[in-house]
Amino acid sequence: IKFDAGTLLLSTHRLIWRDQKNHECCVAIPLSQIVFIEEQAAGIGKSAKIVVHLHPAPPNKEPGPFQNSKNSYIKLSFKEHGQIEFYRRLLEEMTQRRWENMPASQSLQTSRGSQPGRVRAVGIVGIERKLEEKRKETDKNISEAFEDLSKLMIKAKEMVELSKSIANKIKEKQGDITEDEERGGIMSLTEVYCLVNRARGMELLSPEDLVNACKMLEALKLPLRLRVFDSGVMVIELQSHKEEEMVASALETVSEKGSLTSEEFAKLVGMSVLLAKERLLLAEKMGHLCRDDSVEGLRFYPNLFMTQS
Amino acid sequence: MAMSFEWPWQYRFPPFFTLQPNVDTRQKQLAAWCSLVLSFCRLHKQSSMTVMEAQESPLFNNVKLQRKLPVESIQIVLEELRKKGNLEWLDKNKSSFLIMWRRPEEWGKLIYQWVSKSGQNNSVFTLYELTSGEDTEGEEGSRLVGVS
Numbered sequence: 001i002k003f004d005a006g007t008l009l010l011s012t013h014r015l016i017w018r019d020q021k022n023h024e025c026c027v028a029i030p031l032s033q034i035v036f037i038e039e040q041a042a043g044i045g046k047s048a049k050i051v052v053h054l055h056p057a058p059p060n061k062e063p064g065p066f067q068n069s070k071n072s073y074i075k076l077s078f079k080e081h082g083q084i085e086f087y088r089r090l091l092e093e094m095t096q097r098r099w100e101n102m103p104a105s106q107s108l109q110t111s112r113g114s115q116p117g118r119v120r121a122v123g124i125v126g127i128e129r130k131l132e133e134k135r136k137e138t139d140k141n142i143s144e145a146f147e148d149l150s151k152l153m154i155k156a157k158e159m160v161e162l163s164k165s166i167a168n169k170i171k172e173k174q175g176d177i178t179e180d181e182e183r184g185g186i187m188s189l190t191e192v193y194c195l196v197n198r199a200r201g202m203e204l205l206s207p208e209d210l211v212n213a214c215k216m217l218e219a220l221k222l223p224l225r226l227r228v229f230d231s232g233v234m235v236i237e238l239q240s241h242k243e244e245e246m247v248a249s250a251l252e253t254v255s256e257k258g259s260l261t262s263e264e265f266a267k268l269v270g271m272s273v274l275l276a277k278e279r280l281l282l283a284e285k286m287g288h289l290c291r292d293d294s295v296e297g298l299r300f301y302p303n304l305f306m307t308q309s
Numbered sequence: 310m311a312m313s314f315e316w317p318w319q320y321r322f323p324p325f326f327t328l329q330p331n332v333d334t335r336q337k338q339l340a341a342w343c344s345l346v347l348s349f350c351r352l353h354k355q356s357s358m359t360v361m362e363a364q365e366s367p368l369f370n371n372v373k374l375q376r377k378l379p380v381e382s383i384q385i386v387l388e389e390l391r392k393k394g395n396l397e398w399l400d401k402n403k404s405s406f407l408i409m410w411r412r413p414e415e416w417g418k419l420i421y422q423w424v425s426k427s428g429q430n431n432s433v434f435t436l437y438e439l440t441s442g443e444d445t446e447g448e449e450g451s452r453l454v455g456v457s
Contacts, residue, residue, distance in 0.1 A: 284331055285331065287333055287334060290327075290331070290334050291324055291327055291329065292324045292326070292327050292376075294323070294375075294376060299323070301323070303334055304318075304322060305338055306333070306334065306337060308318065
């Protein structure tokens with residue numbers, strides 16, 4: 001085979017020569033094999049050339065026109081034109097070394113001969129794909145950031161709405177016995193949380209949102225208030241509700257039965273164990289009850305230490 | 310000669326065996342414990358005790374009621390007694406103590422009163438005479454043990 005009339009093609013990965021007449025005949029050399037290149041200017045009777053100095057052939061070298069050569073370079077002879085431009089482009093590819101970042105699509109074999117157009121497309125398409133990915137990523141980050149901001153604005157709106165809706169509900173129900181009153185005028189915050197979110201169905205409130213909204217109740221002059229017991233338990237109670245008065249009736253109940261645990265008291269009075277315990281603890285704090293803490297559990301007794309001599 | 314010891318009402322009150330968190334209630338509780346310890350020791354003629362003995366003694370352990378005063382609370386009661394002058398620790402580890410159901414000053418006062426009564430002022434008495442003389446039988450003095 002004589003390699004004297006053909007077209008030289010440059011991709012990001014390879015240097016390809018294709019025979020002018022027989023397009024099936026192609027040879028290629030990976031750019032990674034190139035050590036350096038030099039120009040040889042045209043002269044009288046001489047065409048411009050590019051000398052391509054190569055690394056020794058690797059053991060897994062693709063089969064080619066020659067198995068080996070005593071030379072460590074090849075010469076590209078530009079009979080017509082294009083040497084200057086080609087040199088510039090080749091040098092650029094050598095500098096950029098893009099074959100290191102992008103895997104080549106397929107190996108080139110002389111028998112097969114691929115279309116230069118497609119080889120070139122792989123490289124460019126690869127670049128284009130990367131650019132597209134990058135653009136999409138940037139887009140995503142921007143929209144996510146804006147999402148957070150809009151979510152925040154929604155939350156703030158929600159809290160104001162919640163406080164207002166509670167206020168309205170109360171206005172409507174004024175005069176009739178409300179569910180609140182039926183519950184003894186006091187409800188633990190977890191109970192409120194469940195009821196409110198169940199009623200909303202969608203766009204549920206987080207616990208923090210609920211606490212923050214409830215903290216505003218008194219300031220908004222609503223007939224409800226948030227109360228925090230010593231134990232840390234939080235409740236919502238009607239402004240009209242007087243827990244301290246409930247304590248007096250709790251004492252009566254305990255005295256009647258001699259002694260009661262929180263569970264027993266809760267069952268008797270018909271309230272949650274959590275609130276029952278808080279009431280008994282408050283009664284103890286006020287000196288009306290005392291405690292018996294043993295393996296049998298925690299029981300409350302009337303405070304005979306104070307009443308009996 | 311052991312008298313039947315009459316337990317106070319608190320002894321049958323389960324909360325008595327739980328250290329009360331309410332400060333005012335606790336004050337009353339501790340006062341009741343102190344007087345119980347003193348009258349118990351007085352009746353049983355116990356002038357000293359170890360903390361281990363105290364834990365298992367019916368004093369702090371009401372078997373019938375199934376209630377025991379926990380050792381940390383016993384320590385608090387003993388500390389109260391010490392503050393009042395009725396208790397002295399016999400060792401650095403606070404494992405055994407001396408219980409003085411009558412404080413030394415109180416003894417001094419009693420002795421003086423007795424001496425005055427029997428018109429024996431300004432005489433010197435031996436301890437023997439004081440504790441086992443004819444005149445002293447039936448009086449508090451005859452039960453005096455280890456007066457320092």
